[in-house]
Amino acid sequence: MSRRPVIAVIGAKDASVEALAEAEALGRGLVDAGFRVATGGLGGVMAAASRGARQADGWEEGRVVGVLPGASADDANPWVDVAVPTGMGYARNVILVAMADVVVAVGGGAGTLSEIAMAWQHHKPIVALELGEGWSARLAGERLDERRADAVVGVKDAAEAVEVVLGLLGR
Amino acid sequence: MSRRPVIAVIGAKDASVEALAEAEALGRGLVDAGFRVATGGLGGVMAAASRGARQADGWEEGRVVGVLPGASADDANPWVDVAVPTGMGYARNVILVAMADVVVAVGGGAGTLSEIAMAWQHHKPIVALELGEGWSARLAGERLDERRADAVVGVKDAAEAVEVVLGLLGR
């Protein structure tokens, strides 16, 4: 049996109501599509995606991973099945990106920007929800530099994001 | 639902036949006791514990975690369900210890020694299989320094280790 693909959902603690709703739908849709969902394990977009994943019909224990900045598993939001407390602060984002088969960005702040840029460096396919005016929307359709021929794939909502992820992984 | 406890099994790539057999029995026993098993995700004791965990009657997908030193999930042994590629070399041992509710040591080298010492610093209960003459056996029954009142718990084999872990977690 090959390993279940992991989709990282990245986004900030502070997010708009619209972004939180899409993150929750994304978590649910990704689990129902057969994937494992990984986030930064805390609140905001991370909690919404984890909660959606946990509440999916297809959820089984172990489907929701939280890669935490702190050193204690107790920091994880309550929908995380597998807590990975790194104790490494922002450097945990490198791990989150490295473990992902595809990275889906929901949000507009500098944290999301740095994660998108790291995902680009790690040659991971990147899907960005075009919500509002932040970095996910702004980078949709862009190539971040010359090292890759593909671009960040912009999508309108969670449902389209799941479709694109399925396509990227040949499913 | 509270999160499933994680038991880290630590030990080296190079291990005796006896250590490998105990590691495999340990992985199996821990999964059948209801736990998630985490290792360093590579070969030797790590592979044996992962294989045992995967082959347990109680195995469900997601029960076997591998926290890898390299940056690619492809480095994981084939029995790992959730690969966490850290790209951080030996520093991944800090994460392995931090995510564990209990650490079980099977082996005698300097790597195992450093992980036992880190688990002690992180105030994690430590169980050590007394096989042969290495560090796990040597530290059984010892307090590593004054910060803790408990000691490394020595056990004779995998079955006793599982019993002790159940006791430590109040089950």
Place this chain on the structure above:
Amino acid sequence: MSRRPVIAVIGAKDASVEALAEAEALGRGLVDAGFRVATGGLGGVMAAASRGARQADGWEEGRVVGVLPGASADDANPWVDVAVPTGMGYARNVILVAMADVVVAVGGGAGTLSEIAMAWQHHKPIVALELGEGWSARLAGERLDERRADAVVGVKDAAEAVEVVLGLLGR
């Protein structure tokens, strides 16, 4: 005596001739202005800034730091005085940013983008050389998100960068 301020010069292994010339001038100018210069310790912009720093009139042993992705100090370019081999791959960029009092970006790729975004998250002042069409030039004058009131400070060349750094540090 208070500690000597550290200025991180960030930029890629692959850079234009113009970027390399500015990086070298920047290293020299920062050391002559009394600062310690830190880079990622490898080639391209990192080597050019280190070489300039080493060749400055004001250079004293210890002024040039290289925070390396690999685990061996031998990876450092020959102008690094203090090699910090992290063994942590891209996560070393978090350390480079954390140790800096000001971050100066010379370059346009995704690596530089992720470092600028991390510097923003760490609330470090950011100076960006507006060379060519890459990310340093593109982000000059921008606020990356709402958490900070200041913006990335765009400068035309190394000399202006040194002036801006001196101003930012109240000198």
Place this chain on the structure above:
Amino acid sequence: MSRRPVIAVIGAKDASVEALAEAEALGRGLVDAGFRVATGGLGGVMAAASRGARQADGWEEGRVVGVLPGASADDANPWVDVAVPTGMGYARNVILVAMADVVVAVGGGAGTLSEIAMAWQHHKPIVALELGEGWSARLAGERLDERRADAVVGVKDAAEAVEVVLGLLGR
């Protein structure tokens, strides 16, 4: 010019008066012997070695490095010239060991034990002060496992440690 060798002095925040006195003498002696001194940058043995290094006749700015667990350079003790805030907690010990040409252990707790074990894994020469009854004294003269032919070199005091370091580096 080849890079100045780095000697890591490892030991705990809590240490005996004798250990602190030896750590201070060690910092002073290592700087006067031409080396750079690196520690974990905080208090206890770390502060004593840094203070001794700073007060050595041969001190020049840049000779004292502190590799910190936290993300802020302000955590460093006042005798550190080059602060490297890692934000990585105990994982910073991996960096401290990796940057060292020789590791000198002054102390007896689990932290020192884990650092000695990591230094062994990194194939770094290890010198241990035989003070009191802790791990440095206990491991003096031992091989931690089969991977190396050498042993931890036990010494009686700081002066002997400096002599041994000079010999190990062929000076």
